[in-house]
Amino acid sequence: MTALLLLPLLLPCALPVLARWALARLAPAAALWAVTGCAVVLGGCSLAALGAFVLIGLLRLPLFAAFGEFVHPLRTAPALIVVPAAATSVGVLAVCCWTSARSVLRQGRAFRVARTEAGRRPAAGDLCVVDSPRPDAYALPGRPHRIVVTTAMLRSLDGPEREALFAHERAHNEGGHHYFLAAAELAAHCHPALRPVRTTIRLAAERAADEAAAARVGDRRLTARAIARAALAGHDAGTPRPDFAAGAATGPVPQRVQALLGTPGRPRAGRAVAALLIACTALSGAASAAGLVDFHHRVEVAQGEEAP
Numbered sequence: 001m002t003a004l005l006l007l008p009l010l011l012p013c014a015l016p017v018l019a020r021w022a023l024a025r026l027a028p029a030a031a032l033w034a035v036t037g038c039a040v041v042l043g044g045c046s047l048a049a050l051g052a053f054v055l056i057g058l059l060r061l062p063l064f065a066a067f068g069e070f071v072h073p074l075r076t077a078p079a080l081i082v083v084p085a086a087a088t089s090v091g092v093l094a095v096c097c098w099t100s101a102r103s104v105l106r107q108g109r110a111f112r113v114a115r116t117e118a119g120r121r122p123a124a125g126d127l128c129v130v131d132s133p134r135p136d137a138y139a140l141p142g143r144p145h146r147i148v149v150t151t152a153m154l155r156s157l158d159g160p161e162r163e164a165l166f167a168h169e170r171a172h173n174e175g176g177h178h179y180f181l182a183a184a185e186l187a188a189h190c191h192p193a194l195r196p197v198r199t200t201i202r203l204a205a206e207r208a209a210d211e212a213a214a215a216r217v218g219d220r221r222l223t224a225r226a227i228a229r230a231a232l233a234g235h236d237a238g239t240p241r242p243d244f245a246a247g248a249a250t251g252p253v254p255q256r257v258q259a260l261l262g263t264p265g266r267p268r269a270g271r272a273v274a275a276l277l278i279a280c281t282a283l284s285g286a287a288s289a290a291g292l293v294d295f296h297h298r299v300e301v302a303q304g305e306e307a308p
Contacts, residue, residue, distance in 0.1 A: 057086020
């Protein structure tokens, strides 16, 4: 049982490397779905494993054993292993809850500020222009979705480049990329190894929007030039907005521009990377489920409800 519950805590360590491979070998939209889904499952399984360790430790205490109406000793690993594991799990879960709550509150405040600022400005369709000396543009989710762009950013681009920029931001809203970024943020608070995956998921979202914008305007070089100029202009914009409000000027822009200017080709070894992600996700889910089922069986045996 203990070995099974350790697997969900170890497997997330492999995801940062697998995520980078997936983005390099899969289409950006497919990589976005695959990596985000894997991160969410691995994060949830790691929390389940930590919770199981806490319950195992509590049930080794006489008070909780009496509460569980045990008629037989609960068969677990030795106390020298169970007690430190339970204490560590309590501390880790407390940190996860604290950092997650802080992140949710911070992002919620930033989102309300951004929506309030956008609501004060007249909108032309989904486009909201904010008078600001700081060049910035981003996709703001909500009802309705908005594309927020500052006057300084508009002055930094010519007409065709603006259309490419708007197409990029519309792709973010149409693709629901804010959900992926929010899920990546929450998963990062479930396991330390998942924190670097946030950067890969953000890059995948930007690459997916880049490709959608290039397809919409019909010019990859124009899209690359618009993104590069927007990034140069808005490098130190500092506009207050939530992290899940994606913008064209974020992420490793040189890498994105290079991908747009390169010749689109068939992803290399995409099936192998997808299989690895699926295997990692399935193994983590199966191990955590098997560990919890085994733990439940041992509890029933200790209660005298089942034979050993």
